[in-house]
């Protein structure tokens with residue numbers, strides 16, 4: 001019995017030494033109370049949402065920016081009238097605007113139509129009529145095709161009006 005007890009005490013000795021050491025080590029590892037809980041992000045107060053103005057209302061059929069008047073061009077081709085340009089402006093706003101932007105400014109899926117730069121045509125009135133009718137099955141610079149008549153259900157007469165508007169848009173600068 002004695003023998004066993006002695007061995008037992010001897011075995012306890014290292015524990016007696018190590019135990020306080022372990023406590024010291026542990027306390028060194030456990031961060032003090034003001035550690036993680038005081039991370040800056042957690043303490044950040046409520047950030048009020050910034051008041052953003054509502055986007056301007058878009059009227060169906062409006063082709064240009066709000067308040068934009070009719071596009072007037074002095075030298076319309078024979079057979080093309082200002083009335084056609086005005087009607088075309090309304091029709092343009094139903095479909096074409098989605099890809100070519102308000103007043104033909106262009107966008108991520110359709111080229112600008114408000115300047116003298118053309119990708120497929122030289123900008124003559126009849127060319128504009130023809131490309132709107134056919135659409136562009138194989139676009140050269142933009143990711144997706146333009147369907148015939150832009151996918152709109154327009155009569156021949158309406159396409160001629162839309163073309164008048166596009167023609168006028170492209171010559172606004174007097175070019």
Ligand code: HEC
Pocket residue numbers: 092095096097098099100109110111113117118119120121128131132136138139140141142143144145146147149150151152162163166
């Ligand atoms: C789905 C998008 C889309 C719609 C809708 C659309 N277009 Fe296009 N349009 C295009 C793309 C794409 C091209 C060719 C761009 C290219 O070749 O990279 C194009 C080309 C054109 C061109 C020739 C441009 C040039 O520089 O040669 C004209 C003119 C044109 N569109 C007018 C219209 C009109 C008018 C409408 C409405 C009736 C219309 N488009 C509707 C996407 C569209």
